[in-house]
Amino acid sequence: QVQLVESGGGVVRPGRSLRLSCAASGFTFSSFGMHWVRQAPGKGLEGVAVIWNDGIDKYYADSVKGRFTISRDNSKNTVYLQMNSLRAEDTAVYYCARGMTTADYWGQGTLVTVPS
Amino acid sequence: QSALTQPASVSGSPGQSLTISCTGTSSDVGGYNFVSWYQQHPGKAPKLMIYDVTNRPSEVSNRFSGSKSGNTASLTISGLQAEDEADYYCSSYTSSSTLIFGGGTKVTVL
Numbered sequence: 464q465v466q467l468v469e470s471g472g473g474v475v476r477p478g479r480s481l482r483l484s485c486a487a488s489g490f491t492f493s494s495f496g497m498h499w500v501r502q503a504p505g506k507g508l509e510g511v512a513v514i515w516n517d518g519i520d521k522y523y524a525d526s527v528k529g530r531f532t533i534s535r536d537n538s539k540n541t542v543y544l545q546m547n548s549l550r551a552e553d554t555a556v557y558y559c560a561r562g563m564t565t566a567d568y569w570g571q572g573t574l575v576t577v578p579s
Numbered sequence: 580q581s582a583l584t585q586p587a588s589v590s591g592s593p594g595q596s597l598t599i600s601c602t603g604t605s606s607d608v609g610g611y612n613f614v615s616w617y618q619q620h621p622g623k624a625p626k627l628m629i630y631d632v633t634n635r636p637s638e639v640s641n642r643f644s645g646s647k648s649g650n651t652a653s654l655t656i657s658g659l660q661a662e663d664e665a666d667y668y669c670s671s672y673t674s675s676s677t678l679i680f681g682g683g684t685k686v687t688v689l
Contacts, residue, residue, distance in 0.1 A: 564613035
């Protein structure tokens with residue numbers, strides 16, 4: 464069965480960096496695009512970044528462009544989110560999800576807290 | 580890019596039907612047949628309920644259906660049940676090759 468497991472969250476000071484990982488299993492990872500979607504406490508969902516299956520095409524929300532980088536290692540079935548210059552407004556649960564035009568399977572999320 | 584527009588809350592009695600709207604623009608909802616709907620219970624990850632406007636994953640009840648007209652998509656829940664009480668989000672593929680989400684709708688079963 465499809466499984467996505469995020470890791471790497473934690474408490475980080477403003478301006479610092481953090482890298483999230485999402486380990487995938489139960490499907491042919493290299494055939495699917497992957498998303499990072501976040502949800503601030505008590506708020507809605509926000510698409511952060513997406514990477515196509517070949518890892519070449521990547522797209523970002525305006526709110527993170529220039530600060531966050533999505534990447535993947537198809538040999539390790541893992542997608543990453545490198546987050547630099549973190550701000551208080553980046554505090555959220557970060558989910559990875561499978562797909563391109565939709566998000567059909569989701570991980571359980573990892574919490575990133577940036578104190579103000 | 581602004582979030583898609585959803586009503587903050589809707590409610591209904593068991594057995595009734597209710598519909599949630601999701602309004603975007605020609606650059607997202609109106610421009611592509613890539614609207615999805617997700618159900619999220621408190622403290623849980625979102626679950627895909629509808630994709631490509633009208634398609635339902637095999638494990639999702641046929642009480643859930645989707646449609647679209649112009650820049651507005653809709654999710655209908657028929658035969659409302661207590662377990663349907665949750666937050667619902669729409670999403671659309673966009674001209675920027677990203678996913679944009681709605682602000683979410685809280686469904687209450689009276």
